[in-house]
Amino acid sequence: MTSQRRVVAEVLAGDHVHLTADEVHARAVARLPEIARATVYNTLGELVALGEVVELSTDGRAKRYDPNAHRPHQHLVCSDCGIIRDVHPTGDPLAVLPPGERFGFSVSKADVTYRGLCPACS
Amino acid sequence: MTSQRRVVAEVLAGDHVHLTADEVHARAVARLPEIARATVYNTLGELVALGEVVELSTDGRAKRYDPNAHRPHQHLVCSDCGIIRDVHPTGDPLAVLPPGERFGFSVSKADVTYRGLCPACS
DNA sequence: TTCTTGACTTGGACTAGGTCCATCGTAGGA
DNA sequence: TCCTACGATGGACCTAGTCCAAGTCAAGAA
Numbered sequence: 219m220t221s222q223r224r225v226v227a228e229v230l231a232g233d234h235v236h237l238t239a240d241e242v243h244a245r246a247v248a249r250l251p252e253i254a255r256a257t258v259y260n261t262l263g264e265l266v267a268l269g270e271v272v273e274l275s276t277d278g279r280a281k282r283y284d285p286n287a288h289r290p291h292q293h294l295v296c297s298d299c300g301i302i303r304d305v306h307p308t309g310d311p312l313a314v315l316p317p318g319e320r321f322g323f324s325v326s327k328a329d330v331t332y333r334g335l336c337p338a339c340s
Numbered sequence: 341m342t343s344q345r346r347v348v349a350e351v352l353a354g355d356h357v358h359l360t361a362d363e364v365h366a367r368a369v370a371r372l373p374e375i376a377r378a379t380v381y382n383t384l385g386e387l388v389a390l391g392e393v394v395e396l397s398t399d400g401r402a403k404r405y406d407p408n409a410h411r412p413h414q415h416l417v418c419s420d421c422g423i424i425r426d427v428h429p430t431g432d433p434l435a436v437l438p439p440g441e442r443f444g445f446s447v448s449k450a451d452v453t454y455r456g457l458c459p460a461c462s
Numbered sequence: 463t464t465c466t467t468g469a470c471t472t473g474g475a476c477t478a479g480g481t482c483c484a485t486c487g488t489a490g491g492a
Numbered sequence: 493t494c495c496t497a498c499g500a501t502g503g504a505c506c507t508a509g510t511c512c513a514a515g516t517c518a519a520g521a522a
Contacts, residue, residue: 220499239479254501259480275400280479294437294445303443307436314429315416315454321425323416325456332437334447342470342517361508376472381509402508 225250226261230271230285236293236302238280276302276331292329296336305332347372348383352393352407358415358424360402398424398453414451418458427454 229245230237237245243258262283265271272284276295282302284293291304292311311328351367352359359367365380384405387393394406398417404424406415413426414433433450 222500252501256481256483256502257500260500273400275397278395278397278400278403281400294441294443294447296445297448303445305437305441305443307441308438309436311436311452312454314431314433315427316430319416319427319429320456321416321427322459323418323425323454323456324462325416325454326419327455329453329455330433331451332434332445332447333449333451334442334445337444340446344471374472378473378510378512379471382471 221250222246222253222257223261223264225253226258227265227270230265230283233286234302234304235286236274236282236284238282240280242283274302274329276300292332294332294334296339297333298335298339301336343372344368344375344379345383345386347375348380349387349392352387352405355408356424356426357408358396358404358406360404362402364405396424396451398422414454416454416456418461419455420457420461423458 225246226242228249229242239255239259239262242262243253243255246253246258262271262273266273266283270285270287272287273281274284274293275281276293277300284304286304289306291306294303294305295301307330311330312325315325315328347368348364350371351364361377361381361384364384365375365377368375368380384393384395388395388405392407392409394409395403396406396415397403398415399422406426408426411428413428416425416427417423429452433452434447437447437450
């Protein structure tokens, strides 16, 4: 654990946090001015590999990093401003995929992105 | 309707077709050698705006274009080789998101990506 | 028929997001 | 103290996508 890695982990703390790598870098620089972009990417990649952070790409642009990795959840995204909330649907999302629709895959996970307008945009 | 647009539409025909813009361009060039990349991007953008094609980004890399836009469906992706199948889960995916988990959003749509290993990779 | 107009296409420059890699720095061990 | 190895650095590079000025083409007007 180096100071660089600690800063990246600190920046990614809290609920409903979904920063891009660039945003993580900007906030890390505020605390540790000489931290390099490559270090942020490396550290984010390691956190994802360790299962401490989940990576999501809700818009096909920059990936976002979500530190809420220990409680399974899905994401609700505003189609207008892009704000993201963590949400917890009821039931098992895999249960609604019938065997005949699995094409022989061993399905292990379902990522759901709910889309709509947030209160501020609607 | 120009020859360029017709070629792009023809390239994107069929079931379980999920090509990237570059793949569409490569196949379009095979039929119409002088077609430009920008034209392919423009045409894909128009097809998406018209609702004839849906855009998906299952891996945070290149967007893919799915001509199966008229029957609602979700996607099943192999975590290893990336192959994509269109699937039809039962029920309404929005129904499992309770009002208390909507944070005041007017939710209109749920994009589900099922992940697992395809028969060839498992 | 020729001209005008406007929509479409082209190719190249440019941008964002991300990756790669040679080099540097530093902590810990011999 | 010197070595070693891992991690950090910064700059080059890559890929996907966008932008824009200029060129092309077809339909309608004169």
